Amino acid sequence: MLFSLVGLHLRLLGKLRLLTGAKEFIKDYPVAEIARRALKGRDAIYPFGTLMEYGTAVLGSTVTLPRYPRFPSLDTTIILLPPAFTPRRLDKMVDLLREPTFEDVNLECELGGFKVSMPVVAGTMGSTAIASKTSIPIAKACAKMGIIYGIGENVATVRGYSKRLTRGHPCFKERLMTYLTNIDKYGGVIIQQSVEDAYDELWNKVYSDKDVEPYLDEGRIGFEIKIGQGAKPGLGGIIKIPREQIERLKQKYLIEDTGKEKYVTRYSVPGTYTEEILRGMIRNMRTNYPRVRIWIKLGPFKDAMKVIKIAFEEGAHAVVIDGKEGGTAMAPCVAMQHLGYPTLVSLAFIRRARILGIDNKLSLLPAGRLYDGSHVVKSLALGASGIYMGRPLVISALVKGEQGVVNYLESVKVETQMLISALGKYDLHEVEPDDVASLDLNIARALEIKWAFELPQQDI
Amino acid sequence: MKSSAIFFEKSLTARHSVFIVSASLNKGLFFDGSMPLHPAVKELENMIADKERYRKFLQEWLRYSWRWAREDKYKLVFRIQASILHAIREKLDSMGFVEVLPPIIGPVTDPGIRGAKQVTFDFYGHEYKVMSSAILYKQYMAASLGKIYFVSPNVRLEPLDSIYTGRHLVEFFQVDLEIYNATYHDAMKVAEELFCYVVKYVKDVHGKELEEKLNRSLPDFKPPFPRYTYKDAHKILCTELNCKFEYGTEIPWECEKVLSIHHDTPIFVTDYPRGARGFYDREDPTRPGILLDFDMLYPEGFGEAISGAEREYEPAKVIQRMRETGEDPNKYRWYLEMLKELYPLKTAGFGIGVERFTRYICGLRAVWESRPYPKVAGIAPTP
Structure with missing residues (x-):
């Protein structure tokens, strides 16, 4: 009797725990904030809402944090330092013959070998159901906004290259061509190839595809070597697939089939790299795909600096370092909690690389829970060439489709x-x-930036 | 172009030490300032200047190949092609090579094909490939018979910009040979001898017709041909011939051409840096990063003739190099098992494209003239 009660209690606790996935994500990640942006666009940069409109609201900075952070982030530790005296504003005024406004700020730049309208990249999202379903509105919005769009690994192998293999999910070329046919003068697409995609020669396929040819000629195609990702560094892609797809995929993937459930777990291998392999790979790519930009995506790895060095020496175009806050559709809890360092450390690597003389020829981008204008500007200040994101775009697309993504990106741009x-x-x-x-002295030292409380000592 | 040749002449004497075979160079170089770029190569360059028109021309050319194939000029080209194959077989047989039937399909094929796609099909539930080259399959037959060659059909779905090179067909033949217990120097010697023999044979049999109908006269070649290491070729091209490219990448076609038009014999470029080649080219254990391999370039701007190398036979090295193409070595399982069982499987060899050889000997604009049923990237339907 007692045992069965305890058993019931424990089962209940377990069932409650089953709800955690969605609940904790919504609680911890700024889902509501991003959804608001997707709905309101530029207006979302102000904290007004239905209950507190302009004229009724009195506003000021918050000093308390709703949750105690596990580790420092751009939000908790890094601040921007506006000056009173702005000689560059004067220069700009001389240019324009009027007082400049924020809309005069130029965000156009070269990013990873592409010309872009703003330094934000829609990161390579893969074959997972949610990334797959939102990929088309995101592709359109990114093309229209003139930002780089990524296509993650396993898309072609799982969803099909030019024909749909799974109901309701766009195939690889739908994603690719939706983006490419909508771009104007800005943008480019980056394409990952997992070990399993390489089996089907995905990159070769793209490189000899008649529909892609004009864009290859224009220099709008990039290939991204995926060495890892923030949420599960050192582990390959993991997704659930419907049972009926096992037959087709079991030749290429490790599939965990308990024999009972409707969905089975499909594991992609992480791929083996050494310094030599990476170097050789970049060289091979430059030989085989001379018209393609080469990107490298890293998880929060301790030897990130070596990767940056090799990428720089071998002439790659960009390195992305995903911090452990980086998003995923599926990762083991222990991986998300314990493998790797936070995004702020990714930025420390980037800052250090710039100090060591890695110049702008190699774009460096942080990723992982970066979603607003402050993240862009702080990252730029620390030596990054732009930021790389996934989840904000997925959430925006879920809220309001293509327009939601455009609205969201507009809000980041204006901020x-x-x-x-x-x-x-x-x-x-x-x-x-x-x-x-930095508000924290140690982090200020690590990043070689000012400590916020260290005031100038000179006499007045 | 003219000025660079003169400049090269001036600087050459001071710099012969950079050449491996400086003696044969002086003989091989043109010093009169005139560029021995073949008129047919120039004609192709003019044709591709207008890409749209060239593409239309090519569509017609491929679509109605039976029309030109019956012209006197091409009757001769195809007869000469038969003689080239005959001469190759005669020479190789006399050198102790055995002709082996090549595989046509297999679970894996040559991945080192510069961005071209392989043809994949369903082989009773397994993915199989049509040979892009049978390179991986040569080695154990070389171990069995000592010296072997294939006359091997290959298919490569080349990138679409390859139609402008004049050297790329989607379907072509190559004579692919392999020698057991040999070095790449041995292979280069075979290449030179074979080349000279075939040219002489064709001249003996078709010399008059060649001159009369194709306006083509070929010199008497004598081995050895000049050999440049990649490093020296890079240095000469970048500093003296004003054709810059980044060290470590493949020599761009424009630069290969510049190098080749400064010679009236074929030349070898050897010792390519790792990364620019397939996993099967052996890395020099005493010079890390340098491969024991070579290309032979035709003179007069006809471009690459031959690619060859010593083969990497250390399984661990091969696996590491395979990863450089992002692949799972499991795909090449039979090859790796073979390397382990036959360890050390030391061979060297090369492949020479039959259509390119025909193009060179007949002085044709492009390889789409040196094949009866030419197919190039992106253009269909054709016979």
């Missing part, structure tokens, strides 16, 4: 422009380490 103009600058290239400070 970025506002913040840069507040720094007294009018071009993203002018943002520098001096524009940020």
